[in-house]
Amino acid sequence: xxRRHLLATAxxxxxxxxxxxxxxxxxxKACFVYVGPIGDGGWTFQxxxxxxxxxxxxxxxxEIAFQENVPEGxxxxxxxxxxxxxxxxxxxxxxxxxxxxxxxxxxxxPDIKFEHATGYKREHPNVSTYNARFYExxxxxxxxxxxxxKSNKIGYIxxxxxxxxxxxxxxxxxxxxxxxxxxxxxxxxxxTWFDPAKEADSAKALIxxxxxxxxxxxxxTAPLAEAAKTNGAVIGFGQASDMAEYKDGPRVSSIIDxxxxxxxxxxxxxxxxxxxQADAWEGIAGGEVEIGEITALVPAEVKAEAEAMRDAIxxxxxxxxxxxxxxxxxxxxxxxxxxxxxxDLLGMSFYVEGITGEIPK
Numbered sequence: 001x002x003r004r005h006l007l008a009t010a011x012x013x014x015x016x017x018x019x020x021x022x023x024x025x026x027x028x029k030a031c032f033v034y035v036g037p038i039g040d041g042g043w044t045f046q047x048x049x050x051x052x053x054x055x056x057x058x059x060x061x062x063e064i065a066f067q068e069n070v071p072e073g074x075x076x077x078x079x080x081x082x083x084x085x086x087x088x089x090x091x092x093x094x095x096x097x098x099x100x101x102x103x104x105x106x107x108x109x110p111d112i113k114f115e116h117a118t119g120y121k122r123e124h125p126n127v128s129t130y131n132a133r134f135y136e137x138x139x140x141x142x143x144x145x146x147x148x149x150k151s152n153k154i155g156y157i158x159x160x161x162x163x164x165x166x167x168x169x170x171x172x173x174x175x176x177x178x179x180x181x182x183x184x185x186x187x188x189x190x191x192t193w194f195d196p197a198k199e200a201d202s203a204k205a206l207i208x209x210x211x212x213x214x215x216x217x218x219x220x221t222a223p224l225a226e227a228a229k230t231n232g233a234v235i236g237f238g239q240a241s242d243m244a245e246y247k248d249g250p251r252v253s254s255i256i257d258x259x260x261x262x263x264x265x266x267x268x269x270x271x272x273x274x275x276x277q278a279d280a281w282e283g284i285a286g287g288e289v290e291i292g293e294i295t296a297l298v299p300a301e302v303k304a305e306a307e308a309m310r311d312a313i314x315x316x317x318x319x320x321x322x323x324x325x326x327x328x329x330x331x332x333x334x335x336x337x338x339x340x341x342x343x344d345l346l347g348m349s350f351y352v353e354g355i356t357g358e359i360p361k
Contacts, residue, residue: 030054030267031088032066033079035095036194042219042240043193043257044068047094047117049241050259057264061271072097080105084112090270092263093117095193096162103127113270118164120346125277130262133283134164135171135345136313137255138215139320140291140306141237142175144253145183145213147302148235152182155206157199157216157223158189161359163348165217170352171320172215175309177354185355186211196222203227207234215239224251235297242292253306254292261287281342284314321345326353 032051036044048066055064065088070079076098083091084105090113093102099119106114106124114127122129145154154176158165173185186209188202199218203226206214214236216223221243227234227250238246238254262280269275282288291310294303312318323334328351334340351359 027061027063028058028090028267028271029063029065029086029088030263031083031086031091032064033070033076033083033091033093033095033098034066034068035070035072035097036219037068038066040194040219041221041243044094044219046241046257047092047259050263051092053260054263054267058267058271062267070098073101077101077104080114081108084109088112090115090267096164113266113275115266120279122277122279128266128278128280130266130278130280131164132257132259132288133281134217134255134257134289135167135320136283137289137291138168138171139175139313140310141215141253141255142172142177143179143306143309144237144294144298144302145172145215146176146178146180147305148252148298149176149180149183149213151210151212152180153184153186153209153211154213155186155188155203155209155211155215157202157206157214157218158187159193159217160191161189161361163346166351166359167321167345167348168217169355170348173355174325174352175320187355187357189360190218191360192218194219196220199223200226203236221246224249238292244292247293247295251295252297253294256290256292258288258290284310285316327351328353328355 034044034047038044038048051064051066067079070076072095080101092115094117096118099116099121102114102116103121103123106127110126116129118131119129156169156172169187176183186206188205190198190202192198199220199222203214203223212234214223214227216239224236224243224246227236235250235252238251240257242254242256243251294306319339321340323338324336325334327333330353
């Protein structure tokens with residue numbers, strides 16, 4: 001399943017840009033491939049913030065190049081090849097659907113390091129993978145949703161039915177259900193990562209069903225914009241970035257993807273000669289997942305509970321997937337006190353018990 005797929009065709013070629021500066025060959029050149037525009041307000045925006053952090057951290061020792069709006073598939077392989085030929089020393093590919101293209105181009109350029117976000121294939125020694133434990137933030141959001149809903153109907157906008165998204169849905173629902181046994185979850189699949197019109201339509205569909213708390217796993221602020229039209233009847237969460245422009249409206253908190261620590265670490269390792277192939281999956285504790293400010297719309301007691309959960313996850317004293325948990329069909333998954341293995345989460349293809357509806361194929 002493709003991740004972060006845009007319909008628009010990228011403006012391809014060797015015109016990789018960062019402030020229009022020419023790339024000096026005697027500096028480490030770090031390059032980034034983005035599936036959306038850097039102004040999307042969500043996923044790509046946060047990756048670009050990470051790139052900017054690399055530039056700030058290393059100054060004139062590093063040059064940055066990026067290409068935005070690169071569709072997944074053949075175009076991605078073409079862009080990656082052009083980046084490799086343009087002198088990039090390390091290339092970050094920031095979408096699940098770039099996985100095969102990343103490995104294909106890495107095979108042709110063994111001296112260049114490739115880093116693929118949210119993927120799992122490391123077919124060559126110069127390919128690493130990295131991800132973030134977004135499900136940790138979903139647990140915090142679910143707690144707030146379960147406490148804040150008045151209709152007992154909460155909603156979730158899914159992008160594509162890949163494990164990353166499914167585990168987020170499950171975590172959100174489990175933690176809402178823990179504090180509100182009457183809660184019901186509705187899931188609408190948008191089948192896009194960034195399409196404001198489709199995301200808005202998905203939010204409208206949930207609101208029409210009586211949902212009054214909406215979480216999403218898509219990239220734009222459109223769901224919050226739709227919630228804002230309800231004059232306070234519907235609240236929601238920022239996704240990937242803080243989406244702080246809605247803090248005085250429906251946004252009560254957010255999951256912020258902070259890629260800066262990872263990007264600085266990996267570029268720095270390449271520069272000082274300590275770079276090794278890696279498979280990274282950090283979360284709240286590592287700083288890659290942040291919980292945005294919880295606003296005054298959330299009662300002080302609920303805010304304190306949500307922050308306590310955040311801190312327990314960071315300390316390693318609480319795992320969002322701790323049994324007993326059954327699968328949707330009632331079959332046991334995790335026994336009392338058992339913590340989900342990473343392998344189960346990374347391959348998750350089922351809803352937990354209590355969620356209605358089917359996962360699209």
